[in-house]
Amino acid sequence: MFIDSARFVVYSGKGGQGCSSFRREKFVVKGGPDGGDGGKGGDVYFLVDSNTDTLSNYKGRKVFKADNGKQGMASRMTGKSADELVLIVPPGTQVIDDDSGEILLDLVTEGQKVKILEGGKGGLGNVHFKNSRNQRPTYFQPGLPGLSKNIRLELKLIADVGLVGYPNVGKSTLISTTSNANPEIANYEFTTLTPKLGVVEVGDYNSFVMADIPGIIDGAADGRGLGLEFLKHIERTKTLLFMVDVANYRTMIDQYNVLKEEVSKFSGELAGRNYAIALSKIDGYYGEDLEADIKQFITDIGLECSSSNEFGFEKEYPYYVQDLTYSRFDNSKPFFVLPISSVTRKNTKSITFALYNLLEQK
Numbered sequence: 001m002f003i004d005s006a007r008f009v010v011y012s013g014k015g016g017q018g019c020s021s022f023r024r025e026k027f028v029v030k031g032g033p034d035g036g037d038g039g040k041g042g043d044v045y046f047l048v049d050s051n052t053d054t055l056s057n058y059k060g061r062k063v064f065k066a067d068n069g070k071q072g073m074a075s076r077m078t079g080k081s082a083d084e085l086v087l088i089v090p091p092g093t094q095v096i097d098d099d100s101g102e103i104l105l106d107l108v109t110e111g112q113k114v115k116i117l118e119g120g121k122g123g124l125g126n127v128h129f130k131n132s133r134n135q136r137p138t139y140f141q142p143g144l145p146g147l148s149k150n151i152r153l154e155l156k157l158i159a160d161v162g163l164v165g166y167p168n169v170g171k172s173t174l175i176s177t178t179s180n181a182n183p184e185i186a187n188y189e190f191t192t193l194t195p196k197l198g199v200v201e202v203g204d205y206n207s208f209v210m211a212d213i214p215g216i217i218d219g220a221a222d223g224r225g226l227g228l229e230f231l232k233h234i235e236r237t238k239t240l241l242f243m244v245d246v247a248n249y250r251t252m253i254d255q256y257n258v259l260k261e262e263v264s265k266f267s268g269e270l271a272g273r274n275y276a277i278a279l280s281k282i283d284g285y286y287g288e289d290l291e292a293d294i295k296q297f298i299t300d301i302g303l304e305c306s307s308s309n310e311f312g313f314e315k316e317y318p319y320y321v322q323d324l325t326y327s328r329f330d331n332s333k334p335f336f337v338l339p340i341s342s343v344t345r346k347n348t349k350s351i352t353f354a355l356y357n358l359l360e361q362k
Contacts, residue, residue, distance in 0.1 A: 004155040004195075006058035006231075007098055013041025015089055015143025015263040016069035016079040016118035018128075022136070023075070034076050035126040038143045041119030042066030042082035046105060048112040052090045053197070066117075068172055069143055072125045079122060086113075092158040092236055108158060108236075111310065114190040116151075119232070120144035122355075131254040154232070157195055159211035160353050164259055165243030166216065166250070171282035172196070173342040174243070175212045178352050202356040210355075213235060216262050235267060240275040244297075246339070247284035252297040274361055278351060282317065283341040294318045311357070313338060316362030321354070329361040356357050 016038030021031055023031025044066050064087060070079035089095075095105035105114055111330065123141030130137050163171040171298065179198025196212040240263070244255045256277065264271035279294060287293060295318050298305055305318040313319050313336075321336040322329060329335070335358045340347040 003123055004055060006055045006060060006061075006153045008019060008061055008151055009148060010044055010085075010117060010151050011063070011148045012044050012085075012117035012146035013066035013067040013082040013119045013144045015039070015041045015122040016066040016071045017142045018123035018125035019072035019074060019077075019079075020138050020139035020140045021074035021125040033126040033130050033137055034074055034139055036070045036072035036074070036077040036123050037128075038077065038122030039069030039079035040081040041146045042120050042145065043071045043084045043115055043119045045084055045086045045113055045115050046093075046095060046107060047086050047088050048091050048093070048107045048110055049088045050091055050110045052088060053157075054090065055093070057088065058153065066119060066146065068121070070120070071124045072080050072140070074320050076125070076127055081122070082119060087250065089153065090155060092156045094154045094156065096152040096154060098152040104151075117147045117149060120146045144169060154237050156232050157211055157234075158209070159234070159237045160208035160239065160359050161200075161210045162237035162240050163212045163243055164216060164234065164240050164257055164263060164280075165280075166245065166248065166259070167199060167214070169243045169245035169248065169255075170342055171243050172210045174278070174280065174348070177342045177345065177348050179210055200352050200355070202352050206353075206356060208356055208359055212350075216259060235270055237271065238356050239355070240273055241355065242272075242275060242277045242334075244328075246279050246290065246293065247281040247282050247286060249333070251278065252269040252293065253300045256297075256301065266312065272331070274329075274331050274335065274358055276355065276358055277337045279337065279339040281341065281343075282339045283344050292316055294339055301337075303333065303337065309336075309354075311354045313337075313354075314347055314350070316346075331361070335361065 018038050019035035021035045023034045066085035067082035072079045091108050093102055093107045096103050121144045123143045126137045126140045129139050165171050175198045179200045198210050199207050200210050201207050242259050244252050296322050303320045306321050309321045317336050317339040336346055336354050342348055354358050
């Protein structure tokens with residue numbers, strides 16, 4: 001089950017109390033106090049582990065508590081310190097103070113281990129309180145209490161390319177065709193209910209990670225549909241691929257404008273990422289002139305059709321790609337606009353090379 005948020009209370013361990021005891025040994029007269037210190041309470045850590053990709057370990061659990069330190073013992077023996085409590089989370093997890101909303105930790109690096117709560121210090125035994133005026137102290141310190149915090153975890157998937165589009169525009173089909181992911185595919189809207197990640201192989205030695213999120217509809221950034229809940233999963237993506245369905249009852253330019261607007265309303269920073277456009281489902285087009293419609297769309301967004309490319313785009317239909325031979329990459333424009341068909345595999349191989357090239361652009 002995919003779980004991308006969790007709420008719980010976490011406690012560090014209480015320090016063990018000190019010991020009050022006196023040395024009682026044959027031939028040792030007036031041995032004096034020898035009570036040991038209490039052990040330290042357990043600390044609480046968060047550890048990033050890429051072998052897990054959801055927060056399902058925290059489903060249904062409301063409290064996590066580290067162990068307490070052990071009591072000190074006679075003969076000046078210190079009590080055992082408690083083991084640390086390690087909470088394992090996937091990369092991309094934010095640790096948020098549920099009371100104030102402050103982001104305490106942003107955990108993105110594999111193996112990253114960060115302490116969030118310190119365990120209580122152990123109390124001193126009575127051996128520390130002897131002096132010339134009080135040679136038989138019976139006093140010892142209790143251990144210091146542990147700390148507690150109300151925590152909220154939010155998972156934001158880390159990917160190189162995030163797919164953005166209306167429901168049922170071919171996002172899941174594309175990611176299943178180009179990567180190792182196997183999402184559910186069906187001919188109805190909102191087939192994808194949870195985000196999916198897939199590794200796309202580019203040649204023999206290169207690859208990138210593609211993320212598919214549930215479809216976005218008008219008003220998604222205001223809470224309509226599933227878009228708002230899962231748009232956060234593309235906040236960490238390096239680039240965006242807008243999926244525009246040529247077989248949809250909505251016009252291509254209408255789809256594109258709404259998608260850009262919803263992403264911009266959700267996050268201005270996300271809207272400024274490098275992006276490209278895929279015109280999907282050209283095999284299902286039912287209009288009169290697909291070539292003319294594609295040319296019109298490219299014109300509507302202020303671009304001109306290209307005549308050549310280095311990625312092997314098929315030339316049956318018009319396309320656009322930035323020519324970087326004599327100019328720098330312009331991130332205010334899409335890197336490419338490409339008609340594709342995941343069913344017939346038209347341009348699905350070449351789009352992976354183009355996306356990999358896009359990831360290298362600054």
